[in-house]
Amino acid sequence: MEQKLEIPKKYRLTKQRKAILEILEKSDIPIHAKEIFERLKKGGWNINLSTVYRNLDMLTKEGLVIKSYMKGEDKARYALPDKKNYLVCEKCGKIVIIDNCPFDKFKEELKEVHQFEITGHCIEVYGICPECQEKFS
Amino acid sequence: MEQKLEIPKKYRLTKQRKAILEILEKSDIPIHAKEIFERLKKGGWNINLSTVYRNLDMLTKEGLVIKSYMKGEDKARYALPDKKNYLVCEKCGKIVIIDNCPFDKFKEELKEVHQFEITGHCIEVYGICPECQEKFS
DNA sequence: AACTTTTTGCAAATGATTTGCATTTATAGA
DNA sequence: TCTATAAATGCAAATCATTTGCAAAAAGTT
Numbered sequence: 001m002e003q004k005l006e007i008p009k010k011y012r013l014t015k016q017r018k019a020i021l022e023i024l025e026k027s028d029i030p031i032h033a034k035e036i037f038e039r040l041k042k043g044g045w046n047i048n049l050s051t052v053y054r055n056l057d058m059l060t061k062e063g064l065v066i067k068s069y070m071k072g073e074d075k076a077r078y079a080l081p082d083k084k085n086y087l088v089c090e091k092c093g094k095i096v097i098i099d100n101c102p103f104d105k106f107k108e109e110l111k112e113v114h115q116f117e118i119t120g121h122c123i124e125v126y127g128i129c130p131e132c133q134e135k136f137s
Numbered sequence: 138m139e140q141k142l143e144i145p146k147k148y149r150l151t152k153q154r155k156a157i158l159e160i161l162e163k164s165d166i167p168i169h170a171k172e173i174f175e176r177l178k179k180g181g182w183n184i185n186l187s188t189v190y191r192n193l194d195m196l197t198k199e200g201l202v203i204k205s206y207m208k209g210e211d212k213a214r215y216a217l218p219d220k221k222n223y224l225v226c227e228k229c230g231k232i233v234i235i236d237n238c239p240f241d242k243f244k245e246e247l248k249e250v251h252q253f254e255i256t257g258h259c260i261e262v263y264g265i266c267p268e269c270q271e272k273f274s
Numbered sequence: 275a276a277c278t279t280t281t282t283g284c285a286a287a288t289g290a291t292t293t294g295c296a297t298t299t300a301t302a303g304a
Numbered sequence: 305t306c307t308a309t310a311a312a313t314g315c316a317a318a319t320c321a322t323t324t325g326c327a328a329a330a331a332g333t334t
Contacts, residue, residue, distance in 0.1 A: 012300050012311060033291080048314045053291060055312090069206040069213075071259070074322070075290060076211070098247070103260075114233055116224050116264035122208070123240070123260050127253035149280055149331050170321080185283045190322060192281095211291070212321060 008062060016047050020055050021064075030068055030077035071126055098123070145199060153184050157192050158201075166223065167205055167214035205259055224262045235260070 059065035174189045196202035224233040
């Protein structure tokens with residue numbers, strides 16, 4: 001259940017890389033590359049946007065970061081693996097993390113039916129949050 | 138369970154629109170805008186790529202088409218709603234549609250826990266298909 | 275057929291993401 | 305601690321999917 005976040009030895013632990021991971025750790029929800037970039041800038045860093053992209057790319061390929069797209073959006077969001085399942089309110093945009101991923105229970109079933117060896121998944125659920133249900137009813 | 142694919146009356150049923158929907162119906166898996174465009178071209182249509190995009194956009198907003206992104210890809214794929222849940226083989230890229238969406242069983246649970254009114258979802262599962270399991274074992 | 279509104283085609287613009295290259299930096303070894 | 309060297313960074317320019325403006329064409333009416 002715990003994630004280690006160990007960067008493979010063939011990569012170097014640069015301060016930029018560390019800083020990007022820290023931003024991701026502090027964020028409750030998946031965020032855009034540019035958002036990471038801007039938070040770093042605001043934090044006094046003099047980092048470049050392409051450095052952010054290059055690192056996110058490498059981290060994604062290594063499985064240390066999850067890249068996803070939200071409905072209606074055209075740019076990627078990035079998050080640490082434990083934050084990838086979430087509910088999105090279509091009205092206000094609020095995001096709620098799904099902690100106990102319901103999918104795990106289905107892995108076995110899916111495995112049997114399709115004979116696939118499951119290695120990962122991504123679930124995105126849309127709906128209307130309690131507050132908006134009141135507001136718009 | 139059945140999808141109607143009725144275009145709301147405020148939109149016109151142009152031949153381009155019909156042709157795009159036909160391509161989507163014929164495809165087993167979610168495909169790129171450009172792929173749709175090229176299949177139409179090959180079929181003798183003299184359609185424009187922006188027309189494809191504009192229609193996919195409208196169809197997506199009306200809920201007649203599902204837009205999604207596959208892991209590792211940076212461009213959107215489009216599919217009819219009954220084709221949105223699928224398994225992807227990480228080795229060979231093969232795609233298998235999940236017919237009986239396992240998620241439906243969880244809607245209620247999620248609804249209770251988070252008080253969200255669920256309106257939609259998207260599931261993408263990665264793994265290794267039976268053939269590749271043999272090939273790479 | 276004429277009218278009104280939606281769509282289309284085309285070309286140009288946009289915006290996220292990527293890339294080339296010279297310079298800097300992290301890390302291993304002397 | 306100093307050096308060598310491969311990996312990373314910054315910057316500017318390039319890419320490529322997607323969007324948009326606008327005049328011409330097509331749909332659905334009357």
